[in-house]
Amino acid sequence: MDFNDEFVKIFGQNRQFALYAAGTTVALLGLGLVYKYMRQEKKLTQVGVVTQLLVHPMKSGKGVSVETAECLRMGLKYGELRDRHWLVITEEGHMVTGRQQPRLVLLSLSCEGGQLCLNGPQMEELRVPLHQPNNAVVDCRVFSIDVQGRDCGDDVSEWLTRYLESDKTVRLVHYETHLKSQRPSEKDPLYPKDEKVAYPDAAPIMLMSEASVRDLNTRLDSEVTVFQFRPSIVVSDCEAFTEDTWDHIQIGQVEMKRVVGCGRCLLTTVDPETGVISRKEPLNTLKTYRLTDPKQKTAPIMGQYYTVKKTGVLHVGEPVYKITY
Numbered sequence: 001m002d003f004n005d006e007f008v009k010i011f012g013q014n015r016q017f018a019l020y021a022a023g024t025t026v027a028l029l030g031l032g033l034v035y036k037y038m039r040q041e042k043k044l045t046q047v048g049v050v051t052q053l054l055v056h057p058m059k060s061g062k063g064v065s066v067e068t069a070e071c072l073r074m075g076l077k078y079g080e081l082r083d084r085h086w087l088v089i090t091e092e093g094h095m096v097t098g099r100q101q102p103r104l105v106l107l108s109l110s111c112e113g114g115q116l117c118l119n120g121p122q123m124e125e126l127r128v129p130l131h132q133p134n135n136a137v138v139d140c141r142v143f144s145i146d147v148q149g150r151d152c153g154d155d156v157s158e159w160l161t162r163y164l165e166s167d168k169t170v171r172l173v174h175y176e177t178h179l180k181s182q183r184p185s186e187k188d189p190l191y192p193k194d195e196k197v198a199y200p201d202a203a204p205i206m207l208m209s210e211a212s213v214r215d216l217n218t219r220l221d222s223e224v225t226v227f228q229f230r231p232s233i234v235v236s237d238c239e240a241f242t243e244d245t246w247d248h249i250q251i252g253q254v255e256m257k258r259v260v261g262c263g264r265c266l267l268t269t270v271d272p273e274t275g276v277i278s279r280k281e282p283l284n285t286l287k288t289y290r291l292t293d294p295k296q297k298t299a300p301i302m303g304q305y306y307t308v309k310k311t312g313v314l315h316v317g318e319p320v321y322k323i324t325y
Contacts, residue, residue: 050314050317051316057110058086058087059097060099060105076232083204085199086109097267106275123163135153144187147182147198149175181196191259202259202260205256209234211240228270244292253312254312255323260304264283268283
C-alpha cells in the first residue's frame with residue numbers, strides 16, 4: 001500500500017468519526033434546548049402573607065385556629081384532627097350541615113389522649129374512644145356523591161340528637177383512609193381525576209384574603225368575619241379579590257394549584273357566634289357584585305379552591321408566592 005492509499009484510508013476513517021461526533025453534538029444540543037424549553041425557569045412573586053390556618057374537623061362544625069398545620073393532598077391536618085373528616089348524617093346516610101341545622105357551627109370537635117371530645121353550648125362534654133374499629137362502616141352521601149364513614153357510636157348519636165333537638169336521630173361518622181372517598185371530578189371536570197377528599201363540598205383547600213372580607217364589610221350594615229366563610233388559609237398584605245388570579249402558589253415547600261372560585265351558599269348566612277341563620281346576608285350583597293364565575297352560575301365567589309400538588313408544613317406568618325414560568 002503506497003502513501004496515497006494510506007492517506008485516503010486514514011482520512012476516510014477520521015471523516016466517519018468526525019461525522020459521528022458532529023451528529024452526536026447536534027443531538028445533545030437539541031436535547032439541551034428541549035430540556036431548557038420544558039424546564040422553564042420558575043419565578044416566585046410574593047403576593048401575601050398567611051395570617052390564619054383553620055382546620056374544620058367536623059363538616060359545618062367550629063373551626064380550630066392553629067399556628068402550624070400539615071398540608072396534605074386531602075387537606076389540612078393538625079395532630080389527630082383532619083379537615084372535614086367527620087360528618088353528621090341521618091340514619092338514612094344523608095349529610096346534615098349548617099344549612100339544615102345552623103347550631104352545628106357552635107360545636108367543637110377535638111382529640112385528646114386517644115379520645116374524641118365533643119363540646120357545645122349548654123351541653124356536658126362527651127368523650128369517647130377516637131378509634132373504634134369494631135363499629136360499622138356506613139354508606140352515606142355528600143350532595144350527590146356516595147362516600148363512607150365509620151360510625152362513632154350510640155353515645156355520640158344520642159348526644160348530637162339531643163343537642164340539635166332533632167326529632168330524627170342523627171349520627172356521626174369518621175372518614176378513614178381505606179374507605180370510599182369523594183372524587184371532585186365526578187361533579188366538576190375541572191378537578192384532576194385522581195383528586196379525592198373526605199367530606200368537603202369540593203376541594204381540599206379553600207383560600208381567601210382578609211382584604212376581600214374588608215371589601216365586603218364596606219357594603220354591609222353589619223360586619224362579618226372570615227369565620228363566616230370557613231376557609232383553610234387566610235392571607236393578608238394583598239388587595240381585595242386578588243386571590244382570584246393566583247393560579248399556582250407556593251407557601252414554604254407547599255405548592256397548590258387553583259381550580260375554581262368558591263361559590264357561596266346559605267351557610268354564609270349562619271352567624272358563627274350565635275348559630276342563627278338569617279338566609280339573607282352577606283349572601284344577598286355578594287350576589288350584587290361577585291357573580292364573577294360563569295361556572296358557578298348563580299353562586300357569588302368568595303375565596304378560591306385549590307388542590308395540593310406538593311405537600312409540606314404550613315406556618316402562620318409565611319409569605320405566599322405566586323408561581324409563574
